[in-house]
Amino acid sequence: MTVTDRSADPASSPLAGIDPRTAHAAIDLAAFRRNIAVLRSHVGDADVMVVVKADGYGHGLVPSARAARAAGVGWLGVATPTEALTLRQSGDEGRLLAWLYGVDEDLTPLVAADVDVSAQSTEQLSRLVAAAGTAERPARVHLKIDTGLSRNGIRMEGWDDLCAAAAEALDAGAIQVVGIWSHLAAADEPGHPSVASQIQVFHTALAAAHRAGLRPSLRHLANSAGALVVPEAHFDLVRVGIAAYGIDPAPGIAALAGVELTPVMTVRAQLVNVKAIQSGDGVSYGHTWVADCPTTVGLVPLGYADGIPRHASDTAQVGVGSRRAPIRGRVCMDQFVVDLGVDAADLVGDEVVVFGSGSRGEPTAADWADWCDTIGYEIVTRVGVRVPRHYIDGVA
Ligand SMILES: Cc1ncc(COP(=O)(O)O)c(C=O)c1O
Structure with missing residues (x-):
C-alpha cells in the first residue's frame, strides 16, 4: 500500500484558509491561564497535567502548550508521537506524556526527545526498551492499567506480567517507571458506580506494582471531571483537558465543584x-x-x-x-x-x-x-x- 503524506503537498496546506476578517476563532490565552490557575488551586496538592492533544482541543497545539507552561504547568499530555515531537520542535522542554501510538511507530524519537511514553503491554514495553537502546538513554514509562474503561490499558489479568517485565527493564537500566495510570469512564456523572470501582481497581494495581518492586512517583487517574468532583481520584496528578479550555465536562460539573471556568x-x-x-x-x-x-x-x-x-x-x-x-x-x-x-x-x-x-x-x-x-x-x-x-x- 502506498501512503501519501498530504502535509508535504502545499496544495493541501492548512494555510488555504479563510481570511481572518471574514471568520476566525479568537483564543483568549489569559482565560486559558486563568482556568488553569483555578483548577490548580481546586486540586490542591495534586500536580496538574494540561492535555493539549487534538491541536489543543482546537485551540492550537503550540500556543496552548506555551500558555500552559507560562501558567506554571509542569506536565503536558498529548495522544500521538507527532504531537509530542511537534512540541519538542517548537522548543518545549518540559515534562510531556504521549499515550497513543500504532504498532509500526518508531518510539526512538520520543525517547531521544525525553518524552514520557505510556506502555500498556509487554510488547510496547519491549519496543520502548529497544528504543532506549537506540537512543542510548532510559525510556521514561507510564504503565497503563485498564481499571474499567475497556479502552486503552492492560487488564488486571495481565498486570503482574507487565509489572514484572517493567521491573526487569528497570533493573537493566533500560527504563524508568515514572508513572502508573488509568482513565475514568464516567467521572462526569456524579455517583456513577464505575468511578468507585475504577478507583478500587487502581489501588489494587498500585499494590501489585509495589510488590513487583516498582516505585513510580506519579499515580494518575483523573480527567477534568475527576479533577473537579472526584477528590479521591486525584492521586499525584490530574490530567485536565476540556476544563482548562473553559468548558464544563458535562452540564453542572464545574458548578458542583464550585469552580468558575471561562470559555477560551x-x-x-x-x-x-x-x-x-x-x-x-x-x-x-x-x-x-x-x-x-x-x-x-x-x-x-x-x-x-x-x-x-x-x-x-x-x-x-x-x-x-x-x-x-x-x-x-x-x-x-x-x-x-x-x-x-x-x-x-x-x-x-x-x-x-x-x-x-x-x-x-x-x-x-x-x-x-x-x-x-x-x-x-x-x-x-x-x-x-x-x-x-x-x-x-x-x-x-
Ligand atoms: C487519557 C486521557 N487523559 C485525560 C484526558 C483529558 O480529559 P478531559 O478533557 O475530560 O479533561 C483525555 C481526553 O480525552 C484522555 O484521553
Missing part, C-alpha cells in the same frame, strides 16, 4: 450577504425551512467543513449584536443562513458570534453541544483548519 474560544464571522425574503421562500438545501412571513436572512461563511455541525441545521443560534438569530435551513459545507428578522438593520460585514464565552449574550460551545446532541469537546475540536486562530493576550 470565540468563533466569529462576518455576514457576507443580507437580503429580504418573502413568505413561502425556502432556505438552503432541501428547503427544510420555508419562511411563513417576510424576513431578512444573513449568510455566515462557515459550514460543516469548518466544524459547524450539520446537526445544527434549523436548530442552533448565533449572536448578532446583543440578540440571537436562529439558523434557518441546512448547514452547508461552507456556509449557513440565519434569520435576522423582518426589520433587521444588519449589514453585510456586520459581526456574528457563533459561540463564545456567553458574556455578551452569545451562545456558548455548551449551548451548541446541547442543540446538536453532542459534547462541548466536539464543538471546539471540530473547528476546522480553514478557520484562522487569532490569539489574544500576546503570549503566543
Whole structure:
C-alpha cells in the first residue's frame, strides 16, 4: 500500500484558509491561564497535567502548550508521537506524556526527545526498551492499567506480567517507571458506580506494582471531571483537558465543584450577504425551512467543513449584536443562513458570534453541544483548519 503524506503537498496546506476578517476563532490565552490557575488551586496538592492533544482541543497545539507552561504547568499530555515531537520542535522542554501510538511507530524519537511514553503491554514495553537502546538513554514509562474503561490499558489479568517485565527493564537500566495510570469512564456523572470501582481497581494495581518492586512517583487517574468532583481520584496528578479550555465536562460539573471556568474560544464571522425574503421562500438545501412571513436572512461563511455541525441545521443560534438569530435551513459545507428578522438593520460585514464565552449574550460551545446532541469537546475540536486562530493576550 502506498501512503501519501498530504502535509508535504502545499496544495493541501492548512494555510488555504479563510481570511481572518471574514471568520476566525479568537483564543483568549489569559482565560486559558486563568482556568488553569483555578483548577490548580481546586486540586490542591495534586500536580496538574494540561492535555493539549487534538491541536489543543482546537485551540492550537503550540500556543496552548506555551500558555500552559507560562501558567506554571509542569506536565503536558498529548495522544500521538507527532504531537509530542511537534512540541519538542517548537522548543518545549518540559515534562510531556504521549499515550497513543500504532504498532509500526518508531518510539526512538520520543525517547531521544525525553518524552514520557505510556506502555500498556509487554510488547510496547519491549519496543520502548529497544528504543532506549537506540537512543542510548532510559525510556521514561507510564504503565497503563485498564481499571474499567475497556479502552486503552492492560487488564488486571495481565498486570503482574507487565509489572514484572517493567521491573526487569528497570533493573537493566533500560527504563524508568515514572508513572502508573488509568482513565475514568464516567467521572462526569456524579455517583456513577464505575468511578468507585475504577478507583478500587487502581489501588489494587498500585499494590501489585509495589510488590513487583516498582516505585513510580506519579499515580494518575483523573480527567477534568475527576479533577473537579472526584477528590479521591486525584492521586499525584490530574490530567485536565476540556476544563482548562473553559468548558464544563458535562452540564453542572464545574458548578458542583464550585469552580468558575471561562470559555477560551470565540468563533466569529462576518455576514457576507443580507437580503429580504418573502413568505413561502425556502432556505438552503432541501428547503427544510420555508419562511411563513417576510424576513431578512444573513449568510455566515462557515459550514460543516469548518466544524459547524450539520446537526445544527434549523436548530442552533448565533449572536448578532446583543440578540440571537436562529439558523434557518441546512448547514452547508461552507456556509449557513440565519434569520435576522423582518426589520433587521444588519449589514453585510456586520459581526456574528457563533459561540463564545456567553458574556455578551452569545451562545456558548455548551449551548451548541446541547442543540446538536453532542459534547462541548466536539464543538471546539471540530473547528476546522480553514478557520484562522487569532490569539489574544500576546503570549503566543
Ligand atoms: C487519557 C486521557 N487523559 C485525560 C484526558 C483529558 O480529559 P478531559 O478533557 O475530560 O479533561 C483525555 C481526553 O480525552 C484522555 O484521553
